[in-house]
Amino acid sequence: MMKKPLAWLQLSVLVAAMTVAAVHSFPLTDKDLESEENMWNLYERWRAVYTVSRDLAEKKSKFEVFKANARYIHEFNKKKDVTYKLGLNKFSDMTSDEFTAKYTGALPEADDDVVDSFNILSTQPLVHGGEDAPLAWDWRDHGAVTRVKDQGKCGSCWAFSVIGSVEGINAIRTGNLLTLSEQQVLDCSSAGDCNGGVTFDAFDLIIQNGTTLDQNGSPPYYPAYVARKEQCRFDPNKPPVIKIDGKHRGNKADEQALKLGVLTQPVSVRIKSNSLEFHHYHEGVFDGPCGPQFDHAVVVVGYGETQDGVHYWIVKNSWNESWGERGYIRMLRDIEDKGGMCGIATYPMYPDMNPPAATFAAYH
Known part of the structure; x- marks a missing residue:
């Protein structure tokens, strides 16, 4: 098998690094929220980064959820009296209930109310x-x-x-x-x-x-x-x-x-x-x-x-x-x-x- 050129490998590493960086910090600006067109562009960029693959029939409804979440995140991050920041992530087109149903899963124990005296x-x-x-x-x-x-x-x-x-x-x-x-x-x-x-x-x-x-x-x-x-x-x-x-x-x-x-x-x-x-x-x-x-x-x-x-x-x-x-x-x-x-x-x-x-x- 022919070895891939060093330049190609270096480019692959760079692209991978850029992708990871993008995932960890997805930008969100005032301009992104100015119009419906800009919001659609933001949504498409987000879908590309997080490799979302869903039925196109539900894309519109997912976009509405994404749009509401993006606006909330942006307004939250403008607050001066908070100790943390929010960000767009791979869950940003999901409602809280939809998210919880798929990504959590801790069930109560039969004896949850029992106080363990173990020190x-x-x-x-x-x-x-x-x-x-x-x-x-x-x-x-x-x-x-x-x-x-x-x-x-x-x-x-x-x-x-x-x-x-x-x-x-x-x-x-x-x-x-x-x-x-x-x-x-x-x-x-x-x-x-x-x-x-x-x-x-x-x-x-x-x-x-x-x-x-x-x-x-x-x-x-x-x-x-x-x-x-x-x-x-x-x-x-x-x-x-x-x-x-x-x-x-x-x-x-x-x-x-x-x-x-x-x-x-x-x-x-x-x-x-x-x-x-x-x-x-x-x-x-x-x-x-x-x-x-x-x-x-x-x-x-x-x-x-x-x-x-x-x-x-x-x-x-x-x-x-x-x-x-x-x-x-x-x-x-x-x-x-x-x-x-x-x-x-x-x-x-x-x-x-x-x-x-x-x-x-x-x-x-």
Whole structure:
């Protein structure tokens, strides 16, 4: 096969880089909103960037939704008293209800109202605790967080939240960051499907049978994620098989306890995400509004503080790197509501893994 010229390869890399940059920051100006023609031009540019492929019969109705969202985003970003910005993204021609039906999926637990008395400090060896806790902590800086992934049009956020927290504790305990398989959890767990799932119940699969590398792992094992539930193809006799030793809920509605928990490991949480602002979050510290009910599962991987003293959580989402701050959202921390912003501190969930020879202290 003839090798492609170096110039062609350089051009391909440049185009790819420009495409990524465009996805992360899609421009929106006053001129785009001046006329119907300009709005159509904006919509066509947006469709080209996000490779939207839909029946042309619904294009007009989708355009009307896009137009309303674009105008709202533009007016919101003119406000001077907000701590975050919105942006056009791949969800911008969807209503909030349509979006929630396709891209969230956290279902309530049967015993949601049970208060777990488990104290993260009672069993986990924290190097920092209480007033000695650092002002900021980010597990991405300590080799315990994999790349941002994409759940696609499948209500499987529950599987991504579970796997994200298991990837974290496994890396902390073993010193080896592995990219594990959401598809295997989706296929093999009875906790849910693309219509939603119960996050806490999904940990049972990894306790009992284990999980393994996804198709992007090295070497690949479980088939790649396809955003639909398929027949379980997991072979527990084919290594590597990663298991956890247990699971527990953290203190309910306690941001200080969540902070100390995040110092121990990435934490699976459920949040209220059904708001136009959350769906179109682009950058900054998100301070609401949130949705009316818990509908989405994510992973808290750290916390921090801005230069002007605004406290925030660092949250890994599963909507691709094109959303938010390259797939992450910073959410306001230490608020009056005990449940935290969008309920983030209400249902913290931790996978347990007994440490091998390496100690937790090595990662702090």
